[in-house]
Amino acid sequence: MNGDTPGLAPAPAYALEGHGLVKTFGSFRAVDGVDIAVPAGTIYGVLGPNGAGKTTLLRTLLGIIDPDEGHRSLLGAEQPLRMARQVGYLPEERGLYPSMKAYEAIAFMGALRGLPLRQGRVRAREMLEGHGMGAAINKPIRQLSKGMAQTVQLFGTIIHEPRLIVLDEPFSGLDAINQEKLERLIREQAQRGVTVLFSTHVIAHAERLCERVAIVAGGRIRFEGTVDDARAQLRSQVRLRTRASDGAWREALPDDATQEEGAWHFALPDGGIEPLLRALLDGDAGIESLSIERPGLHDAFVAIAGAAAAQQMRDDAEREALV
Template identity: 60%
Template sequence: MESNAAATGLALTASGLVKRFGGRRVVDGIDLQVPTGAVYGVLGPNGAGKTTTLRMLLGIIEPDAGHRCLLGHDAPRDASDRVGYLPEERGLYPGMKAREAIAFMGALRGLDWATGRKRAGVMMERAGLGDSIDTKIRKLSKGMAQFVQLLGSVVHEPEFLVLDEPFSGLDPVNQERLEGLVMAERDRGATILFSTHVMAHAERLCDRLAIIAGGKRRFEGTVAEARGTLPMRAHYVPHHPGDGIAALLPPDAQRDRQGDGWTFSVPEEGVEQTLSRLIAGGFGIAGLSIERPGLHDAFVRIVGKAAAEGTPA
């Protein structure tokens, strides 16, 4: 059954998704709204329920409760030819050549073989992998084989692209290639949904994101909005260090390990009153910088330190 969700400017909607395994709620009432043409990240620590959520959104597994609509279809699998999917478990036929592997994946989504082979060659050349076009998968490095599978996920030019932990196991060169491909797909007009537990990729790529932990959605919004859940931090270095500085700083002020500066949260009224007190006290200002905490800091605050342990920045 096709719904009118596509007319709302949303490529994907989900409400109240629930999935139980062995009596445990792995996904517990998750809501998502992915705008058409956006790069949307699903962030969470390992075991948060990210992969199960993506599989329900695609119709690979059915939710125990809740509703989802993908590209206007209440049954997500009805839109499968318009979707590209890179699963968390990678797998290609090792005896296939790279170009044929990409064309084969396109054929599974309805792309004719000749067009798939032609596009595969162009895509590999563009990605700097032209020398490996006719190399068998078993002879490629793990990272290159993974990138070939990624190209196979987009060779049919999908409207909606789902990448489950796409950066996992990639070296820095292939991570950079992948980021470039994600942006190129967005510029082509595709909507991209990817899961990750690496904050740096989400911070660079996402237009919007959802943070989940323990099977629940804990935050939804832009990267800036996530970072805005924490106050800005100021780093102050006195011109004339001395006793009594701590009494003039906000209560959470902490001294640098080197002992020459202090870091503290910027008060709601701003930093001006604090600086005035320091100048009046004769300590002066040798250095001052103010910055917004990163996405990793916001993530830890949102999901809790225990849940965030082991999550790379």
């Protein structure tokens, strides 16, 4: 038994695939020869600063726009729009009718994706109540906070129970509390076996949520793989503080060791920390503290995409915080 329904084609291993994708606008190549494969049932993040090509890539994969070169498939279909009703897509540009009640807005979005309106109204009420927003059920959108309105639009994106959810900068404009709620909702969907693909310029969200990431800069994918694979691009860093300031043990320190504020900093040696520990103990260095810090996804992003792209990501986040 393989779990597939008799007579039906097995579910594809990848929810989304793109090969050699190119999309130009005039002389500008927004997507420049991209290969990408999003495994079914995973949470997958596309990281990069604003203008890196993330939105164009997502829209090309979904069939909203066609590539100039290359081909793509969505849930096994070579024509992505054929699978539109099995996809929940939240674009970066938000849009709700301000006079529509919250539950009606959710049901309406479900109806656009084939869910009967009566069934959508029932589900919408259940979703709002289940996420502590019962008081907002009958409120018009114009009376909701920005975070609540964005949550309503997200519920409208998933109410028809899609197999694939694509979120373009979903955390943009949300405060910390609503960001945490969104992360929890994404995990809930993944636990149901839904594939979740989202773009972001905030690395922390991807580091907490994603099984795999693609780092995008200048319309190209600079890295694709697991978060651990990205971190493995850099060696762990050692921080050492000793009571003795000198001695034969210093010859055991790596060549890249530097001293700052009384502590030694260097990359973890290829042979591990044990040979150095023996030298420190035998040389009476007097170890006060020793820590090994694994590189974070931000460190990996800087190494892969460059400091300029990382700085632009920080600038993007700071501008958002001021809005």
